Amino acid sequence: MAEAPLPQGGSSLLFLTDEQLRKGIEAMFFAYRGFTADPDRILEGREMGRAHHRAIHFIHRSPGTTVSNLMALLGVTKQSLNRVLRALIAEGLVEVRVGRRDRRERNLHLTPEGAALERELSDAQRERMRAAYRTAGPVAVAGFRQVLEAMMDEESRRQYEALAGRGG
Template sequence: MAEGGPGPAGGESLLFLTDEQLRKGIEAMFFAYRGFTADPDRILENYAYGRAHHRALHFIHRSPGTTVNNLLAILGVTKQSLNRVLRTLIEDGLVESRVGRRDKRERHLYLTEQGAALERELSEAQRARMRAAYRAAGPAAVAGFRQVLEAMMEPEMRRQYMALRDGGS
């Protein structure tokens, strides 16, 4: 499979990838994901929460006041699944749901102090792992890695990611 495009230095280069090289990349992604989620999984275990709870906390933190519908679009889960996760987080005092000011049917989501503390703990575990990997790989590899991840995203997911990236803290 051949793909052409600008190389790291901005010049044209062709990149030829064998099936074996692609397989190695796929496997590296699987194992990296296991490492990336291992630390938060251990923390979540203490609360009897799963990764869906973590993702909800993360994106509510990134966009305070986000609506349930927006969170549904970002997470790509069913309404029933998200409602189950949100009900638990709200009952446990980690998330607050407020009625919309303009549209009373909307529910806006915010982390409570307790929710923000858990989100910080989970994110710091992942930031520490990312920071160490980025330092080991160097700036060029970090930029390339981000390009690869962005290129793998579905167009709608990429739009959501870019909106968060460009508009978030």
């Protein structure tokens, strides 16, 4: 006998107990650990971490982005981002170009080596996501994305939608 479909969205989900919510929170913690494990291993040999990975990811997604824009996307301070960018530039992964319209602007681009590293990091994560999505199925995938989007604050959602509009 087939199971009854679960109710969709809204107030029908208000029955969730604190224990069910705790399990969801813990599932996110462990899923995030799995999601970041492969890139962490790849970056460990370069003495880099997740902040470097996030910067590489968003520079790849928005070639020519400015330091100010990257700060906003990552939600970090200029001091924190400068530490990360210095390391990426020193390793030959990122290059800074003077802005074409505004010469005071510094536009960030991945070098060929940076693009190769970004592919390696993203391939590992895409493979993990692909396997999980196949296991869960299309309805669960759509629901998962809906949950993630519902958890975003207004500014994060705006940034996410702007990236999605670029082919994301």
